[in-house]
Amino acid sequence: MRLLLIEDEEDLINTLSRGLRKVGYAVDTATDGRDGLDLFYMNEYDLIILDLNLPSMDGLEILSKIREENQDCKILILSARSNYEQRIEGLDKGADDYLVKPFDFGELNARIRNLLRRSFTQQSTKLKYENIIIDMAKRTVYGENNENIDIRPKEFAILEYLIINRGRVISAEELIEHIWDNDESMFSNVIKVHLSNLRKKLNQHCKEEIILNVRGVGYTINEGESEK
Template identity: 55%
Template sequence: MRLLIIEDENDLRIALLRGFRKLGYLADGAADGVEGLELAQINSYDLIILDLNLPGMDGLEILRAIRETDWQQRIIILSARSDFTDRIEGLNLGANDYLIKPFDFGELEARVRNLLRRSFVHRESVLQCEGILLDTVKRIVRTAAGAVVELPPKQYAILEYLFLNQGRPVSAEELLEHVWAGDDVLFSGTVKVHISLLRKKMSEIVGYNIICNIRGAGYLLGKEKEQG
């Protein structure tokens, strides 16, 4: 999952970036409103954490600009403005949530997870496919029998994204955008390597391939249909 954190307080922005990256999220940061809006418009983010008191452009201006063209983008306002009217204005302009500073990082991360689940068809925290269960809260993969499947962070992130997008193929470019920072990886071959390792691991567990390669479309989670 890819986040954008627009926050001008340097220490707080760095702490949030470190905290979310440690949990396995991809996270970009912006120190002012102009840079933040530019990043929001040129990249695809699963969720934006937005401060209000920003140099260059106020957070509410950014919110208005995003909502002019995109009502699907998940946005959490993070602000020292505790006045009730500010919260009402932010929510009326289209923010999905509003958290007042100071705050607990655990609460913020829980709200992020909650909003990300709402972004997809599946609302449950535990997703299932072909006898494999993936807990998006505990970030654990296990079999129906309860055995935990150990996966490196990138492979887990790929599997989680495929689980959240069950029913449609996910392209290598989309995985690069949401599992890797798009400008940090130069070749889609990186995705192929990780997919190959993940596919082999899951095949050993369930006995058949559950990550299908749909030519020209991408990767689809589910049992490969037999030809004939």
Template identity: 45%
Template sequence: MMKILVVEDELDLLESLVEDLRLSGYVVDQATDGEMAEQMIYEETYDLVVLDINLPKRSGLSVLEEVRSYNKEVNIIMLTARSDVEDRVSALDMGANDYLLKPFYFQELEARIRSLLRRKSVQQDSQLSCGALTFDTSSRQVLVNGQQLTLTRKELGILEYLLLNMGRHISSEELIEHVWEADSNSFSGTVRVHIASLRKKLKAELGHNIIQNVIGKGYIIEEKL
């Protein structure tokens, strides 16, 4: 059973998230300020922490920095206001695994949680697979029917991120945030160019497209092909 800590000082939102996550089958603890959160993370073992940036007593960024000084394994999703661009960049630089902009739909948060917990489970096994395709995250090699496929560094990064998030739509903006460098000036057109090249190479070997693009939702590799 996966254990999650939700840290949020907006009580209505906190109660809603805790209830929905418990209904989804998770064991959930809650905290309403930074000091309480830091103590709970230190004393308990969590698979994932949902951590608001703007907290009383101690900010979410301060908690994140402290936790990362002794715990590199726990997954952390930051909740941020739409205007806090600098805070989002700081959170990622300080070791947050992901972030979500308020307001958000619970289904999106749950999808991010499933994605991160899936990544945690595959860390024990470096092989990511989809049909005849295998991605070895240790050697950074992609095999199709046992034959190595040559990809660029960006293509490898995109494919790895889509495989780690298999079954979830990924926007161009999210790919830029997670595959490109923080100081990159990339935009959605850049992503489309790399995706097109990657899809062409994969289709040549697999005989079909495994990366689908759904307008308004983003790119996705389905779990069942």
């Protein structure tokens, strides 16, 4: 999943972007309000973390402009403005959640997971495919007898995006847009390499293919084998 982090505190933005990338998210960053809004117009994001006190453009103005263009993208306000009036204003303008500084990274990560789960109807954080259990909250995959399957962060990000969008075929271009950020170098075969590795690991633990390749179109989840 691809996130946009708009925050003017250099130390905080560096710490958060490293932490979020470590748990598997693609993260683009901006320390200026207008630069952040420009990134929103240029790219497609699954969630935006937005500070309110920003140079060149206030966070609430950015929030309003984002909502004029997109009603579905999840937005989490991250700010030192702790009074209730400002929280209410942010939520009324379309924010999905509000976290006051200082905060714990674990709480931020949990709130991000919760907001992203709202994008689809599944209520459970776990999915089962034959002998495989996919834990969306812990971002881990288990085989038979609770055996941990070594799924790398980018591989899990691909699996997660396909699960969230199950029921439709996802092109390689869409996967790149949502899983790789602007700071990462790309090469033409990157999706095939990651998908090949992921499918090999999953197929060792089940009879049916979990990820189906629709030739010339993209990839989709084999819904026939899944259980909530």
